[in-house]
Amino acid sequence: MSLVSRVCTRFIQGSLRAITFSNTNQSNRNFHMMVKPMPVTCLPKFSFTPDAVSLTSGIQRLLAPVSAALTHVAGFKVKGRLKRRCKDCYFVIREQRHYVICPTHRRHKQMSMKKRDYKSWILTHATQSKVRPY
Template sequence: MSSFFRTISAFTSRCSSSSPFTKQLYGQTFGIIQPTLARGFKVRTSVKKLCNDCYVVRRKGKVYVYCKTNKKHKQRQG
């Protein structure tokens, strides 16, 4: 069991090296992956304007609602 902790401590000491290449390598391999934030559409059966800046667009047989001020208002009928 103590050999396991020695291996872990040796590994973590190598990860905390001051080399930028090492930090980049270990950061990509073992780091937490950050999701890219993108606001999608709310899919609803009936769409409606939620504020004065919302506007309705028809494309490819679907109705979309876009908003200039609040991106959370984006909707797609479907």
């Protein structure tokens, strides 16, 4: 950092302190900022005192949602027993599950529970008898 830049930054910091202490009022002193204050070298040269309007517009910009293009889609309701809720609902079987799909009312979508593996075992003749041969 050169001598000229050091002198200029100290001069700007001193003038900034003088301006801010002379122009502050109670509303600016109690204003809470959600972002870190900018260093003196990054402040604009035309105005050293940030007014409340520019600070609130900056915070509103920070609080705005990043992407407004997201749409929420209702998923399937997982049920043990499916039923048609209107005349347009129809049943579909895919990958060992039954589904109810409704093109008119999207909230009617249902999906059956999948059977657990141990409940769908096929028992052999050796395990079916009550009396064991051994």
